[in-house]
Amino acid sequence: MRVNFTVNGRPQEADDVWEGESLLYVLRERLGLPGSKNACEQGECGSCTVRLDGVPVCSCLVAAGQAEGREVVTVEGLADHARQRSRGGSRGVPLDEAKAWQAGGPGSRTGEEAELSTVQQAFIDAGAVQCGFCTPGLLVAADEMLEHNPDPSDADIREALSGNLCRCTGYEKIMDAVRLAAARQSGEV
Amino acid sequence: MPANGAPTKITQGSRSRGGIGESTLRPDGTLKVTGEFAYSSDMWHEDMLWGQILRSTVAHAEIVSIDTSEALALPGVYAVMTYDDLPTEVRNYGLEIQDTPVLAHGKVRHHGEPVAIVAADHPETARRAAAKIKVEYRELPVVTDEASATAPDAVLVHEDRDDHHAGHVPHPNIVHRQPIVRGDVASARGRADVIVEGEYTFGMQDQAFLGPESGLAVPEEDGGVHLYIATQWLHSDLRQMAPVLGLPEDKVRMTLAGVGGAFGGREDLSMQIHACLLALRTGKPVKIVYNRFESFFGHVHRHPAKLYYEHGATRDGKLTHMKCRIVLDGGAYASASPAVVGNASSLSVGPYVVDDVDIEAIALYTNNPPCGAMRGFGAVQACFAYEAQMDKLARELGMDPVEFRQLNAMEQGTLMPTGQPVDSPAPVAELLRRVKAMPLPPERQWESSEGADVRQLPGGLSNTTHGEGVVRGVGYAVGIKNVGFSEGFDDYSTARVRMEVVAGEPVATVHTAMAEVGQGGVTVHAQIARTELGVAQVTIHPADTKVGSAGSTSASRQTYVTGGAVKNACELVREQVLEIGRRRFGSYHPAWATAELLLEGGKVVTDGGEVLADLVDVLGDEAVEVEREWRHRPTEAFDLRTGQGNGHVQYSFAAHRAVVEVDTELGLVKVVELACAQDVGKALNPLSVVGQIQGGTTQGLGVAVMEEIIVDPKTAKVRNPSFTDYLIPTILDTPTIPVDVLELADDHAPYGLRGIGEAPTLSSTPAVLAAIRNATGLELDRTPVRPEHLTGTA
Numbered sequence: 001m002r003v004n005f006t007v008n009g010r011p012q013e014a015d016d017v018w019e020g021e022s023l024l025y026v027l028r029e030r031l032g033l034p035g036s037k038n039a040c041e042q043g044e045c046g047s048c049t050v051r052l053d054g055v056p057v058c059s060c061l062v063a064a065g066q067a068e069g070r071e072v073v074t075v076e077g078l079a080d081h082a083r084q085r086s087r088g089g090s091r092g093v094p095l096d097e098a099k100a101w102q103a104g105g106p107g108s109r110t111g112e113e114a115e116l117s118t119v120q121q122a123f124i125d126a127g128a129v130q131c132g133f134c135t136p137g138l139l140v141a142a143d144e145m146l147e148h149n150p151d152p153s154d155a156d157i158r159e160a161l162s163g164n165l166c167r168c169t170g171y172e173k174i175m176d177a178v179r180l181a182a183a184r185q186s187g188e189v
Numbered sequence: 190m191p192a193n194g195a196p197t198k199i200t201q202g203s204r205s206r207g208g209i210g211e212s213t214l215r216p217d218g219t220l221k222v223t224g225e226f227a228y229s230s231d232m233w234h235e236d237m238l239w240g241q242i243l244r245s246t247v248a249h250a251e252i253v254s255i256d257t258s259e260a261l262a263l264p265g266v267y268a269v270m271t272y273d274d275l276p277t278e279v280r281n282y283g284l285e286i287q288d289t290p291v292l293a294h295g296k297v298r299h300h301g302e303p304v305a306i307v308a309a310d311h312p313e314t315a316r317r318a319a320a321k322i323k324v325e326y327r328e329l330p331v332v333t334d335e336a337s338a339t340a341p342d343a344v345l346v347h348e349d350r351d352d353h354h355a356g357h358v359p360h361p362n363i364v365h366r367q368p369i370v371r372g373d374v375a376s377a378r379g380r381a382d383v384i385v386e387g388e389y390t391f392g393m394q395d396q397a398f399l400g401p402e403s404g405l406a407v408p409e410e411d412g413g414v415h416l417y418i419a420t421q422w423l424h425s426d427l428r429q430m431a432p433v434l435g436l437p438e439d440k441v442r443m444t445l446a447g448v449g450g451a452f453g454g455r456e457d458l459s460m461q462i463h464a465c466l467l468a469l470r471t472g473k474p475v476k477i478v479y480n481r482f483e484s485f486f487g488h489v490h491r492h493p494a495k496l497y498y499e500h501g502a503t504r505d506g507k508l509t510h511m512k513c514r515i516v517l518d519g520g521a522y523a524s525a526s527p528a529v530v531g532n533a534s535s536l537s538v539g540p541y542v543v544d545d546v547d548i549e550a551i552a553l554y555t556n557n558p559p560c561g562a563m564r565g566f567g568a569v570q571a572c573f574a575y576e577a578q579m580d581k582l583a584r585e586l587g588m589d590p591v592e593f594r595q596l597n598a599m600e601q602g603t604l605m606p607t608g609q610p611v612d613s614p615a616p617v618a619e620l621l622r623r624v625k626a627m628p629l630p631p632e633r634q635w636e637s638s639e640g641a642d643v644r645q646l647p648g649g650l651s652n653t654t655h656g657e658g659v660v661r662g663v664g665y666a667v668g669i670k671n672v673g674f675s676e677g678f679d680d681y682s683t684a685r686v687r688m689e690v691v692a693g694e695p696v697a698t699v700h701t702a703m704a705e706v707g708q709g710g711v712t713v714h715a716q717i718a719r720t721e722l723g724v725a726q727v728t729i730h731p732a733d734t735k736v737g738s739a740g741s742t743s744a745s746r747q748t749y750v751t752g753g754a755v756k757n758a759c760e761l762v763r764e765q766v767l768e769i770g771r772r773r774f775g776s777y778h779p780a781w782a783t784a785e786l787l788l789e790g791g792k793v794v795t796d797g798g799e800v801l802a803d804l805v806d807v808l809g810d811e812a813v814e815v816e817r818e819w820r821h822r823p824t825e826a827f828d829l830r831t832g833q834g835n836g837h838v839q840y841s842f843a844a845h846r847a848v849v850e851v852d853t854e855l856g857l858v859k860v861v862e863l864a865c866a867q868d869v870g871k872a873l874n875p876l877s878v879v880g881q882i883q884g885g886t887t888q889g890l891g892v893a894v895m896e897e898i899i900v901d902p903k904t905a906k907v908r909n910p911s912f913t914d915y916l917i918p919t920i921l922d923t924p925t926i927p928v929d930v931l932e933l934a935d936d937h938a939p940y941g942l943r944g945i946g947e948a949p950t951l952s953s954t955p956a957v958l959a960a961i962r963n964a965t966g967l968e969l970d971r972t973p974v975r976p977e978h979l980t981g982t983a
Contacts, residue, residue, distance in 0.1 A: 013676070018311065018720055034224070034228075036224070037221070037449075039399040040912045042482075060969060074224065116219065120223065124219065127212070127879075130450075131399065131400065131449050132222075132449070135221050154643045158644065158920045162919050162920055167917060170880075170883035170884045170885075170887035170926055172926050173880055186358045
């Protein structure tokens with residue numbers, strides 16, 4: 001089957017999709033967006049977390065066909081998503097940005113060029129990244145939490161991120177990173 | 190050249206920005222937060238196929254027949270291979286003992302053993318094809334524990350053993366046995382005023398790294414193959430793979446792909462050979478990615494263990510003697526079992542002074558899942574048991590458990606039970622003092638103005654209590670772990686360092702085969718190069734087999750050994766750079782010949798701070814490159830009868846204090862805080878050091894209260910191969926982990942550093958158990974503790 005949906009503000013079309021394929025598989029293997037991770041593929045670890053029409057979901061549990069006509073934000077689009085939000089949350093991509101995307105295609109930016117969102121930079125600065133396999137899902141989940149809860153308590157952070165497993169860090173530096181991102185977003189630091 | 194392992198004494202110090210001792214940030218951080226870091230499961234190649242492994246559905250059986258015809262007939266299938274399709278007579282592999290079949294040969298010995306492999310154009314096609322392979326099994330009886338495995342009429346897991354341990358083990362189902370005898374236990378026992386015994390059980394833990402086993406094998410025009418792979422040791426993989434593939438090692442190219450954690454679970458091969466076989470057979474690139482279910486079958490686990498301990502002490506609290514037997518279940522294949530036995534036995538006393546000991550450790554062959562390396566490697570199981578014994582003794586003697594430990598704590602100069610002196614700082618009593626001195630978390634912290642915040646209570650949002658039935662407990666533990674490969678292993682690493690001018694700036698390139706698995710070795714290598722070469726720009730070359738072996742990313746050894754290799758290579762590069770400088774500019778300034786010279790801030794300076802030349806001018810268009818192997822001090826094998834020998838390189842110490850709250854009615858545990866104090870020798874990157882300690886602590890917490898692979902004792906089948914049923918700590922299960930880092934230099938090690946990755950995994954578990962015992966008054970002789978053990982319903 002063919003699936004049409006929007007990924008990180010850009011219309012995407014995936015052909016020859018087998019009906020049993022997950023949204024995660026289509027993102028990773030058909031659209032060249034492997035940032036969403038495949039740690040368990042059974043909805044337990046959160047490493048594949050994406051926003052589906054704004055709602056964080058485990059993309060391994062979403063059949064690709066369910067994404068038809070909907071908007072998906074992955075870790076690859078997190079920085080742009082944050083930029084748009086800071087402009088007032090208007091939907092759609094300004095023409096110059098869309099052209100920039102087309103020039104390189106999704107996932108073609110190198111690390112040095114990338115402009116990071118607050119939460120992405122905070123994860124680096126706080127030492128919240130070790131192997132990094134949980135990081136994309138945690139970033140999407142943490143960014144979503146900070147969107148509606150800009151001043152979370154520690155218990156709020158733990159509750160919001162309880163669906164995302166990390167095996168390396170013991171979560172302490174992830175807590176630090178989210179606290180740091182919240183403080184930076186509110187201009188406290 | 191300095192002698193092997195000797196301190197070089199020519200460290201430049203850490204005056205360079207971004208050098209050692211600073212919390213510089215990961216060079217791969219940006220790629221990892223943008224989703225662009227290429228992990229092994231992210232590899233993609235035009236025209237690639239997907240590989241799938243068919244695994245045994247039973248634990249022990251003869252294979253009567255395999256019929257692959259239906260699978261081969263499925264459209265989209267390119268190849269199906271079984272044992273009969275292997276290209277050479279080398280059909281087994283293994284880290285130390287080559288007992289593991291690439292594909293089952295007439296017999297399977299554990300649940301989930303690879304039987305056949307498939308390549309197809311879509312992963313689902315490959316899965317369906319594998320399901321169409323018909324395997325007829327004739328089931329055999331299983332051996333699953335010491336009693337069944339060592340019975341006189343026990344079924345042998347491996348008939349006709351001819352490995353180098355076969356001659357000295359008392360039964361063919363024992364992989365390796367290591368006794369350690371020192372002093373005179375019988376007479377020491379006579380001096381004891383109190384004697385405590387215990388029988389302890391340690392459950393099977395999984396590494397549960399998040400990045401699944403995966404990789405991409407690309408056939409090459411010269412008949413070779415290039416494998417992009419997540420592993421802990423490229424050259425060990427290569428050594429095991431090439432003979433099976435029938436290729437010389439230079440035709441098997443290995444490049445490290447992004448590794449999503451390891452923790453010991455990637456020391457053994459998983460899909461490496463299978464992917465290469467399918468690529469060579471089909472002439473197409475082949476990608477294999479395990480799902481989580483398969484991952485539980487695709488790597489070895491931590492040895493479950495039974496531990497029998499007896500300790501004695503005098504009335505004034507001095508340990509008299511220790512006797513122990515440690516029985517590790519190695520499962521169906523040897524993997525790292527012999528080395529785990531060596532660790533468990535030699536570290537079985539813990540960080541204490543006990544002169545009279547009688548120790549035996551064995552690993553069994555059974556039909557349970559194979560067990561091998563996991564963070565802590567034999568020392569974890571022992572620590573769980575000896576720390577429980579320490580608490581029992583303290584209680585018998587009416588002493589404070591921390592004071593009792595401090596009274597018996599080893600220090601620099603103490604002899605290990607192997608007779609090896611501990612010849613660097615061993616601040617065991619001090620670590621206990623520090624962890625005890627940390628402020629305790631406030632009582633009843635769930636109380637708020639709006640009533641109880643159930644998120645802070647055992648059971649959490651399940652809303653099972655608002656504080657009723659909840660009791661607090663505090664527990665302590667301390668442990669000792671060896672660093673590096675022991676028992677005479679030639680544990681070297683190789684580094685290639687290049688220095689040249691690029692775009693008007695001096696740049697160092699560091700090339701090693703070290704597997705970066707998340708620990709931050711790449712960060713540290715750049716720091717070392719900045720410190721030693723005085724440059725700002727350091728490029729970390731991708732790890733591959735174009736450079737010599739770096740050894741394994743395990744045993745807490747990489748910063749020590751590959752860090753040491755990088756340091757050594759940098760020093761040699763520095764000498765050559767200075768030699769060029771003397772040649773070119775020596776006549777302009779006498780200091781070139783007379784002063785101690787440093788490289789700092791991109792310049793050659795005297796130790797008095799006078800600038801002699803810019804590195805850019807010294808180097809011109811010359812590049813200086815050095816590749817060199819580096820070794821730590823050699824070690825010796827343990828005597829097979831007495832266990833005596835200088836077997837270890839270095840020791841690492843950590844202590845924990847756990848605070849728990851237990852809902853005694855439901856048996857639910859909330860770990861409120863898990864504080865750690867650890868001696869790290871020298872923190873090359875303090876941020877990473879603390880991250881390692883917190884991560885290791887959390888894995889110890891996991892096996893204290895939730896993590897266990899359940900194997901059916903009747904069938905030896907795995908019951909919970911998923912993250913639904915095998916639980917690892919979430920952010921809700923994990924408490925705050927305050928860390929106190931002590932830096933007492935080990936003069937034998939580069940920069941005085943101490944390997945740090947594993948020690949925190951040891952003492953975390955027994956500290957949590959001690960806290961639960963303290964809260965509930967229960968004995969609790971097994972880990973993990975589940976609700977039924979706390980409510981008396983087990």
